[in-house]
Amino acid sequence: MAVLKVHGSPFSTATMRVVSALYEKGLQFEFVSIDMKVGQHKSEAFLALNPFGQVPAFEDGDLKLFESRAITQYIAHEYASNGTQLICPDSKKMAIMSVWMEVEAHQYDPHAAKLCFELCIKPMLGLTTDPAAVEDLEAKLGKVLDVYEARLTQSKYLGGDCLGLADLHHLPTLHYLLGSSAKKLFDSRPHVSAWVADITARPAWAKVIAMQKS
């Protein structure tokens, strides 16, 4: 089998998204650390992997890919028979999972990522969190989570009855928000809370977090 490589940062949510899929599949891979503080993601070598200069970039033999959600989809399809099944063979069920993958990207992630920035990243950079922005973002994310709560009363996982990419894609921002005051948004909604507890307890996810400590 060709060598799988991920180029990125263990703290980057998009990188963590890809790594989580690889661990769920039980696939061996090489992690190439990209130092964004020194602009390595804008170097010619990295731009050859991702012309938009963003982590992560991914290699599988002579295949070069970028965009974390395209990478996870590739891994889920190419390695369908390895480890955890992350997609549905049935086209209609896959379409439903695909809806919630787009929901994560368009409804959840914009607010979650900005909230992560305010509550988690800004303090790390020595910047001041903006309480008005936090209040606004929490209200918006709360409305999205209300829809999730309704969805999860009808479906065990977001994408359907089985865990899949639609759930996995949430893990990186979820991890950061659970370590912040925004945790209350998830705790206060029983079905969302149960879903969060389930997906964050997965052994593959623990391996992703462990990468941040090494």
Next chain:
Amino acid sequence: MEKPYVMAVRKLYGALDSPSTMRALASLFEHDVEFELIPVDFQAGELKKMPSLSPFGELPVFQEGDLTLFESRTIMRYISHEYGKRGEEQVYEIPKLQGIAAAWIDVEDHQFDPPASKLIWELVFKPQKGLPTDEGVVEEEEAKLVKVLDVYEERLSNSVFLGGDKFTSADLTHIPSLYLLMKTPVKRLFEERPRVRAWYRGVMSRPGWEKMVEMVEKVRA
């Protein structure tokens, strides 16, 4: 002779002035899929009467029997996988090739669409609503779009279409923005880059484009 009445199996709830609806329409037309368009007056709050259709209150919504889908890019992906014409499929069976097409679908979503949609707001929608265009924003967003188009120009030197050697959703997904931007001075940014120019003109000659435009413009006539 009387035409037999055919019940529409597929319905698209949408608004003809919405880029997201245009994306779904282009995909349906491109794959020759029969459907009934159900116009929804978004501004009049009609969609709020149908929360079960669209929990986030957005258009378009696609129904096929008991399958209900929302998010235009989901509808587009479903149509392309389900209704590919034999020999003319707009998806790849080989995961490595489909992975590349999927990456460029996400490029439109995450890199191209942010500046494109802001330019469409400033140069197309604001004038329609009698609001003044902010030239500062136009300048800023054109600078961002230019960087994306430079990457497209380079990509198209290695690849006939954005997603690979054939027309795929990676190209089609641009149709709404291209349609709206070509009516503005932003067109020059596409014209100035030879491969991007050839590419977008090719997209404009697709059946998905032609029939989507016909439907959208018929309403305005």
